[in-house]
Amino acid sequence: MVRLRGGRPASIAVTGLSGSSESFLLNALGSAQTSPILVVTRHSDDAADLYEDLLNLMAEDALGYFPSRQILPYDFRAPVGEIMGQRLSTLSGLLGGTKSIVVCSIRALMEPTIPVGALQESRVDIQVDREIDLDDLTDRLIRLGFRRVPLVEEVGDFARRGGLIDLFTPGYENPIRVELFGDEVESIRVFEVGTQRTVGQLQHVGVLPKREIPITQETLERELERLPETDADYIRHRYLNDPELPGLEWLSLLFGLEKGSLLDYLPADSIVLFENEDALKAETESIIHEADMLRDRLANRLTRLPAPDEYYASPDNLFASLRTHAHINLLPFRGARNDIISFHCNPHPAFASRLDLLGNTLQEFRDTGMFYFIATDTDGQAARIDELIRQKARLEQSPHIEVADIRGGFVCSEGRFAILTDHEIFSRYHRRVRKKKFREGVAIADYSTLNRGDYVVHTDFGIARYLGLKTLVVDGRNRDCLLLQYAGTDKLYVPIEEFNRVSKYSGKDSAPQLTALGGPGWDKLKEKTKKAIADMAADLIKLYAARKSKPGTSFGEDSVWLKQLEAAFPYEETPDQQRAIDDVKRDMTDERPMDRLVCGDVGYGKTEVAIRAAFKAMDAGKQVAVLVPTTILAQQHYSTFSERLRDYPFKIAMLSRFRTRKEQLETAQAVGKGALDMVIGTHRLLSADVKFHDLGLLIIDEEHRFGVKHKEKLRQLAATVDTLAMTATPIPRTLQMSLMGARDMSLINTSPKDRLPILSEIAEFDPAIISTAILREIERGGQVFFVHNRVQTIESMHNYLRKLLPKVEIAVAHGQMHERSLEGIMLAFLAKRYDVLLCTSIIESGLDIQNANTIIINRADRFGLAQLYQIRGRVGRSARRAYAYLLTPPTRLLNADAIKRLRALEAHSDLGSGFALAMRDLEIRGAGTILGPKQSGFIEEIGFDLYNRLLEEAVAELKGEEIQRLPETKLELDIETYLADGYVNDRQHKVDIYRRLADSRNLDDVERIRDEVTDRFGRMPQSAANLIEATAVKIAASLLEIEKVRMHGGIAHLFFREDRKLTRSEVEALRKGTDCPMEFSLIGIPRITIDLTSVSAIDRLSHLRGLLGKVG
Structure with a gap:
């Protein structure tokens, strides 16, 4: 200094x-x-x-x-x-x-x-207890490039609802909610995008422009008038239907x-x-x-x-x-310069996972007075390393360990200071843990939001098209209803209290057939489905019980070696992945044979679950078989398992038709003699000449892709050994819950947190863009997927690319090729013999090729969002930045839906709310895959949500569990119970709140919704407060088996189920719970009449709710 x-x-x-x-x-x-x-x-x-x-x-x-x-x-x-x-x-x-x-x-x-002056002028400061003009703030936000939306999700969004304004300003990790009382700022709250709920309070917020070039569409149009006409026209067509104004930074x-x-x-x-x-x-x-x-x-x-x-x-x-x-x-080195300050900070010592060498080094640090610490990424990793070092490094004192994401360790002899890192101790590469974590819970909430035109399923009346939310005037009071279109011209109005009987249809990609309202077809289809579900569930439970009754191997507690292997894992386990690992370990320590299915997308960490299970089995002296449907997957798993287990004395081999006949025979003999600890292979593993010496664990990847004969042999092989099946298709968590007790399943539905976002770009088909993208990837040593989903013209595209890039090695792969040729091409690409793989959408759920980090999708507008998400997900699986180019015709030729789909993919480089529907579509496909083609057909006919509800009931019934069916209490009230447009002005938000209220099963659910609605929309008007209280009354009445509550002019009539008997204690509780006059009628249908006229009109519902709660 x-x-x-x-x-x-x-x-x-x-x-x-x-x-x-x-x-x-x-x-x-x-x-x-x-x-x-x-x-x-x-x-x-x-x-x-x-x-x-x-x-x-x-x-x-x-x-x-x-x-x-x-x-x-x-x-x-x-x-x-x-x-x-x-x-x-x-x-x-x-x-x-x-x-x-x-x-x-x-x-x-x-x-x-x-410029400095422009930033100073554009910044908007908002402070609690200060006055602001909401109209002026709205205008300023628009000038700063903000976009007015119904729901704030992205940086640069803002929404206004009465005296509330939500905005997501640059520089903040979460959006801000400003609530006014009159013109004075009453509160500034931070809220989460996924839940829209408050997570913190602020006293002040500085609102910054959305972009460094805050130009509005109007300003842009004005400036374009000054350009040559051809230039202005070209720029305009690039901007058509795009509020983001891309390219503004250079334009x-x-x-x-x-x-x-x-x-x-x-x-x-x-x-x-x-x-x-x-x-x-x-x-x-x-x-x-x-x-x-x-x-x-x-x-x-x-x-x-x-x-x-x-x-x-x-x-x-x-x-x-x-x-x-x-x-x-x-400078990297001194050179010949004299005017230089030299430090002597040496690189991190090489330990190559040798904890004895680490122990010696740490003891030497301590003996020489060197201050040091070991940096780890997570608390869990810190605990693992601490235990490993104390067990194997034999230190006199515990090591200093700090949770810190340090890139590289060093030893600075001059400063008597050293830092070691866990990833360098265990010779694994380091990935930055990105600050932006992904948000859980968004997908389900977004999925269930109904849009006009969506298909829905009414439990009683079947499949219809949703035409919107309609406000009707009934007996002089406003009432919101869902309007449903059935076959022909039939329409049905569904009142808000019955929203729980309507669910969004999800079953197949094409439009389902609408049900004829009032006909017998729907009831017959439901009964047919119920019987098929009951038969399938009975078979599942019978198999589950039979398997659990057989003896198996109980594997012991985790060894030091296994803990060392886990410490060397290069990533932080996601919560889902850790749960799956714990599930598998728990199963393996049980004496009964494990039979667990692990579901999750490629790259979500299933293989690591399998590796740890395999290690546990081999560590106990047992053999492991890994069965896969294709030679390519066998090669990939062989490489992955071999790399992860290279520091341990386990012998691993691969058995597939890509090995010579002699090599296959030698491997089969080695398996029989117990000379191999693990063998990875295709259905060749099921051949008669392959007999295991002491098989302890069978791992099956993509079981549904094996034929009937192979599955029968699998059942024989897996009769008494632990079995771990894996599938790369995600499934809904609700299906896992429904099958609980009939199939052990673990879901990994969350992507790794530290995965680098994929940078996506929508572009017109342009040879310059294509060549630049491909050459840029090749220059950094990577490979490229080029998706062209037309087999008829794929050879023409191949010739075009070869002329465009004559020095680039390009391979072609599509589903109509002979299987051996296709596998040969894929293996060659995996072995990096080709730079570009020109292919159809067959890669949609394909290999995990970490070296391929650029994907070009031709005619991306022709794909659905779910399929685009899957295809784009083939890249971005390593520490290297990935790029996706979505090629389309000119924007002016695309319809609004296609643009919206592509913009969602471009904007959401990580999993987020834009992918809610895509993930849901994938999960429904996965459910059909797991349950089989017959059950998949029923899902298509009645929709997944209703199918899942029937499945849950069938499994519970077969397990002898009592299914409690409480009456659906009907309410007849002489007050308005709805969300006025002036309070919740977005129809989709209204539908979502109504649906959630109708789905509420207890008073805690209702209170959570009350808190959320107040948080998001401000103080409730009376009609909204009535709606919340009416829902609470309905739940409390249903628990008491009250079929109808009628309240007019302050007189409440409670009609119980016909066979309901009121007990003396219940009558006493009702009498003591209020001073209001009460009349009991126990002849015929039990009925209670309560005179609430002495209670103020606005408090009658809450008074009634409290009274019913005292009885329950």
Whole structure:
């Protein structure tokens, strides 16, 4: 610091740093410096790594991250909202003087940003107890690029409901809810997107523009008038139906708008740290060259295009500006320079999982007075490592372990300081744990929202089309109803209290046949389905009971080796994955044979569950068989198991037709002699010459893909051994619950948290886009999927791509090829002998090829959202950034639904609310796969939700469990019980609230909904409060077997079920519960009349609810 302050602008060079020691140096510099430090890295990933490191060492508020936009110049694509938020939040923090260190890549620094003055003028400050004009705030949000929506989900969304305004401003992890009382801000609350519920309170919020170029559609149109007509027309057609205005970041340069730079936000006495200045300069040349190439592809479309050095800062000018600040040049080695500060931070020692070597090193650290700690990513990993080290490293004292996501360890002899990391101890690669976690619970809530035109199932009347929510006036009172269209011209109005009898239809992709209202067909179909379900459930339960009665092997507790294997797992287990692992281990310690099915998408972690189960069996001296349906999967599993188990003395072999006849015979003999611990193979494993010496565990992948004969042999093989079946098709969690006690199932329906988001782009079919995408992936050593879903024209596309990219190796794969040819192609692609796999949608649920990280989907508009999600999911399965290009005809030729589907896929790079319907569709397909084709047919005919309800009842009945069927209490009230448009103005939100109230089974459910509605929409008007109370009365009455509650003019009549007998204690409880006059009639149908006229009109329902609760 003395050297840096000695003169302006001072310059020093530093070398000798390893691992994450740069982060510790920066932290020390930041603590000693009052002005910000700007750190410039060569690559975006380097900047992200450094930022994640620093988060472990300093307060997040003091640290800024300025990422690159991750869009290329001249691309018609909008930046991701989270990235915009990070950039704008960092700029705002620099203006406010809160940032002590800011990290960015050289590309991010070159990119233009919002000028300082524009950001200062556009920021909107909202504070509790201060007055604001809601209309003025609404107008300002629109000018800042925010989009008015019914439900806030994305950065840049806002919604207004009465005296409430929800908004998702850049720079915040969650959206904000501002509630006013009159014109005064009463509260500012933070809420979650998935639940829309409050999770925190704020006193102040600073609203930032949605983008660095906050131009509205109207402003854009005005600016386009100044461009040549052909240019304006081309730009307009790219924007058609797209409120995101993609490409604005470079198009704004055509309009002569002022642009700013990150450097404009730095005080003069800031320090700049270069990560190797020469490398940064080389990178700027590469960035400008790339921009030149990209500009050329648009040159024949637009007559006016900004030059690369208009979009990016000129490298010469940029470095000249940087050198006006004191700066540090971080060099990889000393070279011949003398004016350099050298540190002696050595790389992390190599232990290769040898815990005895680790123990020796730690003891040496302690003996020499070296301070150290071991960094792990999670609490669970910290506990595992602590136990392993104490058991195997034989230390005199417990090691120092800290939960910190440190990129790389180092040993700094000068500072007597060392950091070791768990991933380097166990020689596994490190993946950053991304701050943005995925949100659970969104999919189900979103799925059940009804849209006009959706198909629904009414339990009593069958399949209909939903035509919307209608408000009828009945006896002078407003009443909301669902309007359903049946076959012909028949329509049915369903009152809100019966919404629980209506569910969204999900069964098949095509439109179902509407039921004829009033005909006998629906009842016959339900009875036929019930019988088929009962037969299937009986078979399942019989098999389950028979299997559980047979003796098996009880495997012991986890060994130290197994704990070491688990500690070396390169990822953090997802909650679902950990539950599946625990389920399997619990089954294996039981004396009865395990029979468990694990369901989950490719890449969700099923194989790791199988690996740990296999290890546990082999560790106990038993053999393991892994059976797969195809040779390709056999090869993949062989590679995966061999890699994970390479440090342990287990012998693994593969048995398939891709082995020679001699090799197959040798493997079969080795299995019989017990010379092999594990064999992985296709149905060849079921041949008569394969006899296991001591089989303890059978793992079956995709059991449903085996034929009848193979399944019979499987049943014989699995009679007394533990069996673990796996499927890559997700299924609904409700099906798992319904089958409880008939089939042991574990679901992994959550993707790994630390998976890098897939960057998706919608683009027109363009040879420049295709060639750029493919060559970029090949240059970084990767492979590409090109999906062309027309077998008839796939050869023409093959010829087109070969002419476009003559030096690229391209293979073709589709479902009409001979199986052996197809497998040969896939194996060759897996072995990296081809750069591009041109294929149909056969890869939809295919291999886990981690080296393929770019996918191009031709005519993406022809796919459904569920299928697009599955296909795109073939990439993004490694630590490398993945890209998806959705190629379409010109936007103006697409219908609104196709655009909406594609935008949802482009915007949601991780699992989120946009995929609720897609995931649901996949799960329904999965349910049909698990239950078999016959049951799948019934799901299609009556819809999954009703099918699942009938299945749950059938299983419970066969298990001898009592099914409690309480009466559906009918309410006849002389008050309004509905959600007025002025309170909940979005019809879909209304339907969702009505449905959830109708589905409520206890008073706690009702109270949760009351709290949520008040939280989301503000104070309730009387009609809404009546609705909540009426639902509570209905539930309380149903529990007492009251069939009808009628209340008129303050007189309540309670009609019980005919066979219901009121006890003396119940009568006493009713009498003592109120001072209101009461009359009992026990002749015929039991009835109670209560005179509530002495209770105020607005409190009568709650009084009645309380009275009924005292009896229950």
